Amino acid sequence: MGKLLEVKDLKVQFRTREGAIHAVDGISFELEEGEALGIVGESGSGKSVTSLSILRLLPMPPAEIVDGSITFADQELLELSESEMRKIRGHEIAMIFQDPMTSLNPVLTVERQIIEPIQLHLGLNRSEAHARARALLEAVGIPDPERRLRSYPHQFSGGMRQRVMIAIAIAANPKLLIADEPTTALDVTVQAQILELINRLRRDLGTSVILITHDLGVVAGMTDRINVMYAGKIAETANTDELFANPRHPYTLGLLSAVPRLDEEAGGDLNTIPGSPPDQLHPIEGCPFQPRCPFVLPKCKDYPPALRVGPNHIAYCWVDVTDPAEQERAIARGFIPLREIGGLRQGSPASTGTGSPSNG
Amino acid sequence: MATIQSNQAPTAGALELTPELARKRRSQGRIILDRFLRNRVAVGGLVVLLLMVLAAIFAPFISHYDPDQYNIALQTAPPSAAHILGNDDLGRDELTRLLYGARTSLTIGITSMLVMVAIGVLVGAVAGFYGGWIDNLLMRITDGFLAVPFLIWLFTVAGIFSNGSVKDIVIIIAVFSWPITARIVRGEFLGLKEREFLLAARTLGASDARLMFWHILPNAIGPITVVATLGVGQNIIAESILSFFGFGLQKPTSSWGTMLNDSQAYITSAPILVWAPGIAILITVLCFNLIGDGMRDALDPYMTER
Amino acid sequence: MISPEVHAATTATDELLRLDNLVMHFPITQGILVQRQIGAVKAVDGVSLTVKRGATLGLVGESGSGKSTIGRCIVRLYKPTSGHIFFEQNDLAEAEGGDLRNLRRRVQMIFQDPYASLNPRFAVGSLIAEPMKIHKMGSSKEIRDRTEQLLEIVGLNRRFVDRYPHEFSGGQRQRIAVARAIAINPEFIIADEPVSALDVSIRAQILNLMDRLQQQFGLTYLFISHDLSVVRHVADRIAVMYLGKIMEVADGEEIYTNPLHPYAAALLSAVPIPNPRIEKQRKRIILKGDLPSPVNIPSGCRFHTRCPIAQEICRQVEPPLEDKTGSGHLAACHFSDRVGSLAAGGSVEGMGTL
Numbered sequence A: 001m002g003k004l005l006e007v008k009d010l011k012v013q014f015r016t017r018e019g020a021i022h023a024v025d026g027i028s029f030e031l032e033e034g035e036a037l038g039i040v041g042e043s044g045s046g047k048s049v050t051s052l053s054i055l056r057l058l059p060m061p062p063a064e065i066v067d068g069s070i071t072f073a074d075q076e077l078l079e080l081s082e083s084e085m086r087k088i089r090g091h092e093i094a095m096i097f098q099d100p101m102t103s104l105n106p107v108l109t110v111e112r113q114i115i116e117p118i119q120l121h122l123g124l125n126r127s128e129a130h131a132r133a134r135a136l137l138e139a140v141g142i143p144d145p146e147r148r149l150r151s152y153p154h155q156f157s158g159g160m161r162q163r164v165m166i167a168i169a170i171a172a173n174p175k176l177l178i179a180d181e182p183t184t185a186l187d188v189t190v191q192a193q194i195l196e197l198i199n200r201l202r203r204d205l206g207t208s209v210i211l212i213t214h215d216l217g218v219v220a221g222m223t224d225r226i227n228v229m230y231a232g233k234i235a236e237t238a239n240t241d242e243l244f245a246n247p248r249h250p251y252t253l254g255l256l257s258a259v260p261r262l263d264e265e266a267g268g269d270l271n272t273i274p275g276s277p278p279d280q281l282h283p284i285e286g287c288p289f290q291p292r293c294p295f296v297l298p299k300c301k302d303y304p305p306a307l308r309v310g311p312n313h314i315a316y317c318w319v320d321v322t323d324p325a326e327q328e329r330a331i332a333r334g335f336i337p338l339r340e341i342g343g344l345r346q347g348s349p350a351s352t353g354t355g356s357p358s359n360g
Numbered sequence B: 001m002a003t004i005q006s007n008q009a010p011t012a013g014a015l016e017l018t019p020e021l022a023r024k025r026r027s028q029g030r031i032i033l034d035r036f037l038r039n040r041v042a043v044g045g046l047v048v049l050l051l052m053v054l055a056a057i058f059a060p061f062i063s064h065y066d067p068d069q070y071n072i073a074l075q076t077a078p079p080s081a082a083h084i085l086g087n088d089d090l091g092r093d094e095l096t097r098l099l100y101g102a103r104t105s106l107t108i109g110i111t112s113m114l115v116m117v118a119i120g121v122l123v124g125a126v127a128g129f130y131g132g133w134i135d136n137l138l139m140r141i142t143d144g145f146l147a148v149p150f151l152i153w154l155f156t157v158a159g160i161f162s163n164g165s166v167k168d169i170v171i172i173i174a175v176f177s178w179p180i181t182a183r184i185v186r187g188e189f190l191g192l193k194e195r196e197f198l199l200a201a202r203t204l205g206a207s208d209a210r211l212m213f214w215h216i217l218p219n220a221i222g223p224i225t226v227v228a229t230l231g232v233g234q235n236i237i238a239e240s241i242l243s244f245f246g247f248g249l250q251k252p253t254s255s256w257g258t259m260l261n262d263s264q265a266y267i268t269s270a271p272i273l274v275w276a277p278g279i280a281i282l283i284t285v286l287c288f289n290l291i292g293d294g295m296r297d298a299l300d301p302y303m304t305e306r
Numbered sequence C: 001m002i003s004p005e006v007h008a009a010t011t012a013t014d015e016l017l018r019l020d021n022l023v024m025h026f027p028i029t030q031g032i033l034v035q036r037q038i039g040a041v042k043a044v045d046g047v048s049l050t051v052k053r054g055a056t057l058g059l060v061g062e063s064g065s066g067k068s069t070i071g072r073c074i075v076r077l078y079k080p081t082s083g084h085i086f087f088e089q090n091d092l093a094e095a096e097g098g099d100l101r102n103l104r105r106r107v108q109m110i111f112q113d114p115y116a117s118l119n120p121r122f123a124v125g126s127l128i129a130e131p132m133k134i135h136k137m138g139s140s141k142e143i144r145d146r147t148e149q150l151l152e153i154v155g156l157n158r159r160f161v162d163r164y165p166h167e168f169s170g171g172q173r174q175r176i177a178v179a180r181a182i183a184i185n186p187e188f189i190i191a192d193e194p195v196s197a198l199d200v201s202i203r204a205q206i207l208n209l210m211d212r213l214q215q216q217f218g219l220t221y222l223f224i225s226h227d228l229s230v231v232r233h234v235a236d237r238i239a240v241m242y243l244g245k246i247m248e249v250a251d252g253e254e255i256y257t258n259p260l261h262p263y264a265a266a267l268l269s270a271v272p273i274p275n276p277r278i279e280k281q282r283k284r285i286i287l288k289g290d291l292p293s294p295v296n297i298p299s300g301c302r303f304h305t306r307c308p309i310a311q312e313i314c315r316q317v318e319p320p321l322e323d324k325t326g327s328g329h330l331a332a333c334h335f336s337d338r339v340g341s342l343a344a345g346g347s348v349e350g351m352g353t354l
Helices: A046-056 A083-088 A110-122 A126-139 A145-149 A158-171 A187-203 A216-222 A240-245 A248-258 A324-332 B028-038 B038-059 B094-130 B132-147 B150-161 B166-192 B197-202 B208-219 B221-244 B256-266 B274-303 C006-011 C067-074 C098-104 C124-134 C139-152 C158-163 C170-182 C200-217 C230-234 C264-270 C276-281 C312-318 C336-342
Strands: A001-014 A019-032 A037-040 A063-072 A091-096 A176-180 A208-213 A224-230 A235-241 A306-310 A312-317 C015-030 C036-052 C056-060 C080-086 C107-110 C188-192 C220-225 C236-242 C245-251
Touching: A001 A046, A019 A046, A019 A063, A019 A224, A019 A235, A037 A046, A037 A216, A046 A063, A046 A176, A046 A208, A046 B197, A091 A158, A110 A126, A110 A145, A126 A145, A126 A158, A126 C312, A145 A312, A158 A187, A176 A187, A187 A208, A187 A216, A187 C264, A208 A216, A216 A240, A216 C276, A216 C312, A224 A240, A224 A248, A224 B256, A235 A240, A240 B197, A240 C276, A248 C200, B038 B094, B038 B274, B094 B132, B094 B166, B094 B208, B094 B221, B094 B256, B094 B274, B150 B166, B150 B221, B166 B208, B166 B221, B197 B208, B197 C056, B197 C107, B197 C124, B197 C170, B208 B221, B221 B256, C015 C067, C015 C220, C036 C056, C036 C124, C036 C220, C036 C236, C036 C245, C056 C067, C056 C230, C067 C139, C067 C188, C067 C220, C098 C107, C107 C170, C124 C139, C124 C158, C124 C170, C139 C158, C139 C170, C170 C200, C200 C230, C220 C230, C230 C264, C236 C264, C245 C264
Parallel strands: A037 A208, A037 A224, A091 A176, A176 A208, C056 C220, C056 C236, C107 C188, C188 C220
Antiparallel strands: A001 A019, A001 A063, A224 A235, A235 A312, A306 A312, C015 C036, C015 C080, C236 C245
């Protein structure tokens, strides 16, 4: 399986009256064919901007891709013209968004919206396209597809609309599907259905998926690998199992222990990550997590190098969070260590890593 | 839940100022003012308007002539060194009349605007806030007013009831211009009353009056200000039209409108008598419009700012 | 969650709030001059609940369940269609005028959206002081002092008193909302999705704050949320709602380890858990179909159209909400005994039927 997508040193800024907002501050990652990558982060992390940059959907003033390269199937996307990009959008790379109500055109029938990418990219005639549209609605689990093709978005429930969005997205057989918070606006039972659908389609069609979310539970079940983003940078990247078993970046630790979990009995405090999300208008020197980090050291003023924890596992941190001495220091600062959950405990070596910072 | 560990200041982070808070803060008013000041066209309009207002106030210092001083010898005399804008049909100095006329026109414009806004806000607020039959009733009344064109109302009512005083004209103009204000205010209130901060205030026990005028109204100031500034311009024109057709101010009160009326016959022989008040009205209304637009732009993004 | 001390101090009959068959129907009308009612949105369709003093009741449901509507009925943002809301001996549903005002001093609310629940035109100090001004709780100086004190209690700097909401982050705004809610010393606070609009790393701050305040001031909470993980963490007793009615109520861990209603079981199976091993092997209970419209509630058990174990009787007879275990675990289902085996696959430590 070759590399489908390669992002190198991507930097995206937004020019505002008060200065430049460093939305994405130098990130690099890869995606193989058929792989599912999760990008986890909160507001200001840059996760959505990253995905919009891949498709070049950002409005170019005020946004500006200041540096970096995005290679998709051996093509440099940042060098393509707008009309060449249009051939890729919806065809090679497709995207589904958070709010299906505003992402679907309310005055067009569902059929028209599904057929659009089909006709644009696959060159099928009217009846062939119609047949494919019906098949797509069936594939995404919408009952009575023939009638539903003639309906309008407002006649569907939220979950159904998201299914329609997914149908439109996979209509032209994309190699890569980017899902930006696809279930955040949905009820939890509907969310389960949609995630199940995305998984099934991924298996059946072999599509690669980038799943962007703030919900750690969602990425746990849907992805092979995860990038944790903070303040426009990647804080940690690892295979999914490894990340949950052996988190090494203080932010990841903080997230995992700050989230109330369904499989955990009540009692015990939630770890808080004190402070507020970062101000990307005035990024600080060195590691952006310093003001909120219980493990912080003076040398964090220099941006930490990649700490190679394992084969696919990198954390950008000076500190070895599994070191009991460091943990004690952090606990004194108010940090509450990860609880033991379902047999997974912080620091259990699911990989054999050197555990010491290296340069590279 | 166990009690919080003692060595954890539970809210340590929150006590710190976020970077945004630590920076120099501007008050609300300051933010709006800054935005307005950045709009050069609007500021230009404001400056010109202020100059006009000052000219109107300090008229006696700018021109030593008496605006009502006849001088038959100088009837419709063209501009000269002694009379920069010439003389009108009764030989009075045109510039002086322009300056004193400004007082009348501006007074009428602003006063009628204030009355219009007061009535419009009251009606619109009550209609928008309470909805139901109150809204229905008030809006049907408003529709009744709006069904007849503005000027026709003005002419008819002025013709029948007015005795040409400033007070009468102000009242008549205000009475027929509040309906549009009311509609706009009602629209704002309809939208704002469902906002969460309003629900929060209700939960706290705030009375209806407090909800309407303390909570909602400040948030509706934007469109109201725009309507008000545009309204001054509109009302000055209304008075001018009324006076131009003879339904407005009666002698001896004079305004730019009456000046237009007086100078009709001389449109070819002494055109400056028409141009002077005409351009004065034009510039004044333009200034108000520019200021109104500027206010809307300055207030609007702020109001939607989270 | 109640601390053991508070728990010991309260008696079993120390109810602070009791809902008695609360109904809230929003009429749908038609007509130009005269409005005729042609139907109703049955947002809350007969709910009975009690909340003990000092405890936290978690009210859980998805959209259309009616949970937020209940909260709003209790603070009288809506006047209930019928039923009672007993706050100690007073009926909030019927109170008017001065009585309502007095009751409002004792029951307050925290809203979901910290960006929308603070009036952007006023300084933060003014917003927090408002309830005190409305209820005339002291001189200007006293109010001002208490305002600054409240800011500190919720973990904000006193100096913020003159700042405006837009200068604060979401988490900080929610703290301001909390300060406002406790300003006049209420006994009962309804928290309507208080952390749902906040970043994940901030939620814990607010939840910890609310817990601390509960201990410090002896508050009683009604915690409304769609997030089962959060509710498990904060609530002593949990009620699950569907389409305007309560489906199941139980103490503490009961619902999570032993759900007795298929909807509760389905909800639990749908919640993602941050544990890849568990997630990848879970068998979820997938509900058929869509949520019915609250204008057209299904006959019999309102859940039967989507229920994986529905039988003929479910279509015809609405099951009453009754105690199935004799120890306060209520469920509205004809086949509670079958719910245990409903969920297949992957039992999870700490959760019975996942």
